[in-house]
Amino acid sequence: MAPAxxxxxxxxxxxxxxxxxxxxxxxxxxxxxLKELDRRFPGLGEHxxxxxxxxxxxxxxxxxxxxxxxxxxxxxxxxxxxxGG
Amino acid sequence: xxxxxGRFKWVGTRPIRPDGVPKVTGKAMYAAxxxxxxxxxxxxxxxxxxxxxxxxxxxxxxxxxPGVKAVITAKDVPEQKFEYVGPERVAVNxxxxxxxxxxxxxxxxxxxxxxxxAAIDAATADEALALIDVDYEVLPHVIDVDDAMAxxxxxxxxxxxxxxxxxxxxxxxxxxxxxxxRIGDIxxxxxxxxxxVDEEFKTAAVHQGYIEPHACCVRVDADGQTEVWSSSxxxxxxxxxxxxxxNKPVGxxxxxxxxxxxxxxxxxxxxxxxxxALLSQKSGRPVKITMTRDEVFKATGPTSGSSMxxxxxxxxxxxxxxxxxxxxxxxxxxxxxxxxNACLCAFAPYAIENxxxxxxxxxxxxxxxxxxxxxxxPISAFAVxxxxxxxxxxxxxxxxxxxxxxxxxxxxxxxxxxxxxxxGYLETVEACLNHPDYKxxxxxxQGRGVASGYWFNGGGESSASVQIGADGTxxxxxxxxxxxxxxASQALMAAETFGVPYEQVRCIVADTAxxxxxxxxxxxxxxxxTGMAVVETCKKLIDDMRxxxxxxxxxxPEGVVWEDGCAKPASSxxxxxxxxxxxxxxxxxxxxxxxxxxxxSVNAGGQAPGFSTQFCDVEVDPETGKVTILRFIVAxxxxxxxxxxxxxxxxxxxxxxxxxxxxxxxxxxxKQGRLDNAGFLDYRCPVASDLPMIDTIVVEVPNxxxxxxxxxxxxxxxxxxxxxxxNAIENALGVRLAELPMSPPKxxxxxxxxxxxxxxx
Numbered sequence: 001m002a003p004a005x006x007x008x009x010x011x012x013x014x015x016x017x018x019x020x021x022x023x024x025x026x027x028x029x030x031x032x033x034l035k036e037l038d039r040r041f042p043g044l045g046e047h048x049x050x051x052x053x054x055x056x057x058x059x060x061x062x063x064x065x066x067x068x069x070x071x072x073x074x075x076x077x078x079x080x081x082x083x084g085g
Numbered sequence: 086x087x088x089x090x091g092r093f094k095w096v097g098t099r100p101i102r103p104d105g106v107p108k109v110t111g112k113a114m115y116a117a118x119x120x121x122x123x124x125x126x127x128x129x130x131x132x133x134x135x136x137x138x139x140x141x142x143x144x145x146x147x148x149x150x151p152g153v154k155a156v157i158t159a160k161d162v163p164e165q166k167f168e169y170v171g172p173e174r175v176a177v178n179x180x181x182x183x184x185x186x187x188x189x190x191x192x193x194x195x196x197x198x199x200x201x202x203a204a205i206d207a208a209t210a211d212e213a214l215a216l217i218d219v220d221y222e223v224l225p226h227v228i229d230v231d232d233a234m235a236x237x238x239x240x241x242x243x244x245x246x247x248x249x250x251x252x253x254x255x256x257x258x259x260x261x262x263x264x265x266x267r268i269g270d271i272x273x274x275x276x277x278x279x280x281x282v283d284e285e286f287k288t289a290a291v292h293q294g295y296i297e298p299h300a301c302c303v304r305v306d307a308d309g310q311t312e313v314w315s316s317s318x319x320x321x322x323x324x325x326x327x328x329x330x331x332n333k334p335v336g337x338x339x340x341x342x343x344x345x346x347x348x349x350x351x352x353x354x355x356x357x358x359x360x361x362a363l364l365s366q367k368s369g370r371p372v373k374i375t376m377t378r379d380e381v382f383k384a385t386g387p388t389s390g391s392s393m394x395x396x397x398x399x400x401x402x403x404x405x406x407x408x409x410x411x412x413x414x415x416x417x418x419x420x421x422x423x424x425x426n427a428c429l430c431a432f433a434p435y436a437i438e439n440x441x442x443x444x445x446x447x448x449x450x451x452x453x454x455x456x457x458x459x460x461x462x463p464i465s466a467f468a469v470x471x472x473x474x475x476x477x478x479x480x481x482x483x484x485x486x487x488x489x490x491x492x493x494x495x496x497x498x499x500x501x502x503x504x505x506x507x508x509g510y511l512e513t514v515e516a517c518l519n520h521p522d523y524k525x526x527x528x529x530x531q532g533r534g535v536a537s538g539y540w541f542n543g544g545g546e547s548s549a550s551v552q553i554g555a556d557g558t559x560x561x562x563x564x565x566x567x568x569x570x571x572x573a574s575q576a577l578m579a580a581e582t583f584g585v586p587y588e589q590v591r592c593i594v595a596d597t598a599x600x601x602x603x604x605x606x607x608x609x610x611x612x613x614x615t616g617m618a619v620v621e622t623c624k625k626l627i628d629d630m631r632x633x634x635x636x637x638x639x640x641x642p643e644g645v646v647w648e649d650g651c652a653k654p655a656s657s658x659x660x661x662x663x664x665x666x667x668x669x670x671x672x673x674x675x676x677x678x679x680x681x682x683x684x685x686s687v688n689a690g691g692q693a694p695g696f697s698t699q700f701c702d703v704e705v706d707p708e709t710g711k712v713t714i715l716r717f718i719v720a721x722x723x724x725x726x727x728x729x730x731x732x733x734x735x736x737x738x739x740x741x742x743x744x745x746x747x748x749x750x751x752x753x754x755x756k757q758g759r760l761d762n763a764g765f766l767d768y769r770c771p772v773a774s775d776l777p778m779i780d781t782i783v784v785e786v787p788n789x790x791x792x793x794x795x796x797x798x799x800x801x802x803x804x805x806x807x808x809x810x811x812n813a814i815e816n817a818l819g820v821r822l823a824e825l826p827m828s829p830p831k832x833x834x835x836x837x838x839x840x841x842x843x844x845x846x
Contacts, residue, residue: 007502010265014251050170058495058506059790061690062545068690077502080425 001026002073006033009079012052016044030054031066033076052078095580096793099730100587102573104344116300116316116343121371124302125154127357127364128210128374130200130217131384132192135226135450135758136239139191139199139219146216147202152209154368156217158200159189161363163332169248181419183330185453186359192221193241193418194450195759196383198356203364203372226450226758230415231392233259233449241418241448261420264444266428268500274407274439278398280479286468288807288825289751290390290415293457294742294770297346298381303361304371309333311365313340313358318348318566319605323355324597330359341596342566349742350456351386353605382763386455387752388464389414389422395431395468399476403490407439408432412465414446417453422446423461426541429501430804431465433539434488434510434696436497450758456607458739459540459800463746463807467825470536470808474815484535484812485523488698489514507693509722509786509796513537514698516720516782523700523718530707531715532817535700538804542797543608544692548601549618550684551579551626557668559583561622562595564603565615569738569799570731574612575619577727578793582623584650585667601686609797612727613788614689620792625683630670633677637670638662691790695801697721699740703813707836710829712748712814714775717806720782724796733781736802740779743806745771751826 003024013021023040027033038045054064055077061068064078107113144156165179183189188197200217204210225239232238238259247254249263275281301315311333317323320340328335345352357374364372376385394411410431414422424444432440442465477484492511496504517523517535527533549563561579565571572592580587603615627647634652635642644659645652651664674681702716719736726732749769753761762768787794807825814832815821820839822831 009502011249055503055506058504059691060503060506060541060544060694061688062543063688063690065688065690075503079501079503 003027004033004070004074004076006037006076007078011080012047012078016047017041027070029066029070030064030068034064034066048078051081053081054078093581093793095577095587096725096727097729098577098587099728100573100577102570103576103592104567104572108344113344115297115346116314117298117375119302119314119343120373121302121304124371124373125203125205125368126207126210127201127203127361127372128207128214129198129360129380130214131380132188132195132197132199134192134221134223135195136224136241137192137221138224139188140222141220142200143218144200146218147213150209150213150216152205153202153213154205154370155203155364156200156213157360157363157367159187161367162187162330162359165330178420179329182326185419186330186356194452196380196452197418198360198384201360201364203368203370227259228449228451228754228758230390230413230447230449233447234413234445241450245448259448260445261416261448262446264425264428266500267441268498269439271407271409271439271441275398277400277406279401280476281396281398282472282475282479283394283396284472284475284823286393286395286471286823288391288464288467290387290451291457291746291750292382292387292768293347293349293351294745295347295349295351298376298378299352299357299385300375301357301361302371302373303358303365305362305365309337311338311362313338314343315340315358316343316345316352317355318345318352318568318607319603320566320597321564321602322353322605323358326355327358327362331362339596339598342594345566345568348568349458350460350607353607354386354455356385378765379763382768383760384452386417386453388457388460389416389424389454391415391464393465393468395472397472397476399480401480403480403482403487405435405437405476405491408437409440410442410465410469412442412444414444414464415451415454416446416448417451418448419453420446420448422454423456426461427465430462430539431469433499434493434537435491436493437491440500442500451752458742458803459538462538462540463743463804466536466538466804467807467811470805471811471821471823474534474808474812475821485514485518488537489518507788509693509784510537510696512784512786513696513720513722516784517698517700517718520718520782522716527702528704530817531702531704532813532815533700533702534809534812534814534816535698536805536808536812537696537698538801540609540695540801540804542613542692542695543610544614544689545604545610546686546688547603547615547618548684548686549615549622550600550682551619551622553626553667553671553681555671555674557589557671559585559590561590561592561619562600563592563615563619564595564600565611566606567594568606569735570728571606571611571615574727574731575616578616578619579623581793582620583627583667584648601684609695609799610692612795613692613791613797614687616727616793616795617689617791618685618687621685621687622683625685626681629681629683630667633670633673634665636677637665637673693724693788693796695722695797697801697805699805699809701809701813703810703817705814705817705832707818710832712810712827712832714744714777716777717779718782719779719802720784721798721802722784722786722796723798724788724791725785725794726783727793727795729783732783732798735798736781737779739800739802740806741771741776743803744776744810745769747807747810747825747827749826749828
């Protein structure tokens, strides 16, 4: 199965991953992605849950909800959370 | 999820809204209409200074005044930890939020709350406010964003170090945060361009201009249980913020929604509720506070004013090769302007391979900014869409054609990272290009301008419950405050899902104790996200009713289908049963398992962004500088218009607010940093006589993630008008206005300087 390609914003990578921005992660759901990122960078998962909106293959979700099922080889971008008026 | 290209019976029709009759007959209950037995009047003492240290605050005389039941200051408000928590965009710091609700060490803008009283009547409360003695040390202030960023500007916070800069600056400043977004190679992009335009722009802070002032009535019982009635765009957020600021569990705060007389983003935050709660706690009486218009202007959030620089490059054949934007936004007295949205939305309508945006969030001695319709995006759109117009002119191309050639579509990489997943923009450009009015001839002093806009739209958490009455009436409850006709839209989606007439469905907004958490009515999210909760709930009930029909018929539930409001046998093999309407199943509810009810909560994702393209014709009087809007055409992608009248209403409303922002609205400060125009006579919102009929083109490119294809429609319409009007004025006079508002004195001054083609004529 092709891994999910995960990209962090530069701000997040500066703060939490020593500048590393892109990761390939074997994952079936968003929960798997968050767990794996948290394993590699302890504490990162919680920050992503609290502070990000996520785009999966361009589809924006207000939060990285655990139940999102991922397509093999999908592209996941964690971006700063958006708020509207 | 569903067949979004299917034909619908109810979705897409225009029935009367359920809240229409009480509104037009004056019986609808807004926040200020509510009171409670024994309620007393709360009033707030506000700072007369733009910036001052509070040396001493003596409330003793006010407390002794007969009829005064409670007086509070910041000493009564729990302190909060200094930390930025929650989503990055808002980066809420409750140390700041509590200081905005009630000033502590310093006042940071004229109108900043410093104390509050509750008394038996308004006159006594006013008298008590006058008896509060505040000793201020007046400090230098700063209003303009460029001035606030200057080296020796007065500092609002002496220890504020800019976030987002590495290494961190050693000196404090008013710059709360710097943001940076990039895609491609900006230098290589400009090198490919035949024409490069680099311009500076300014926009004024403008208020959301809701007619209904903030108001609340709050009762705190002896056991701490708190009941709140207030005007907001989200009573769950009122509950969360009130509970947090008062250190209460959310379960101790029950918030009821009122009808809302406009919010536009400005009622997603709170000002009065914790103050009223503390006054109620101290006095033992319910406390009602209603802001005056003066207080609304001076103490509640406008959107940011800005200073911007935008540079874009284009080839002769109309390919935009590079774009760069620097956006400096006033946050007001505390950090948190919508500058990040400005950075992300600025170039989003276009497929530009090389782009760079930089944002600065800057505090200054103004009220703290609050969300306003697509917060941030209209501001950067004014600059970007003005520059796109200049580019088109320089290469001799129709401005809509330039936009068409560079339109972003599915697969276009966005500056914020992912590729765009949805279309809809190109269709709005083509709708305008094909509109017969776009080619109509113009007269003397008349001009035509076009512009586009982008907004993310929101999804997120929503809840709904549905019950079916014994007579078959469908009762829908959601947690979404109805700002723009959402009760009608939810009822339409319920009617469509059940297959029953719209008139059989009633929809209400339930309080925080009666329905699951629902995020604010903002971000153009309600029809999309709450609609998904409603449809999901209806489907649960359909499954239940299929099972009950199966029980009545004595067949397997799998053998029963739901069509046109009836349970039916799936095939003749199941049995020869007449279709059983919803009403008949409801009548048997007691015998088949009890009341028919269901509830759902969702965290909705996959919302598609909103795009709008607009053009307008203006006539400018060169002697007075007055701009008359002759024609305004707005095309916007709605996905699928659930209730087309309310979609059109949103489109027209956004344009009207944009016209005000473009031509007249601004905060005018005197030399002491005091607001000079805190009222609707001097803060000039457009009125009906200022406006032409605003023609709408509802473009429908369905969103496949929504059961009926809906996309948010409430916000993107306010993004293009400022630039469209600036471009039309330029087209009429040959003069480029780069600062909002483009009020008559500014136009006359620009004409005087530019010696335009009019003079030559």
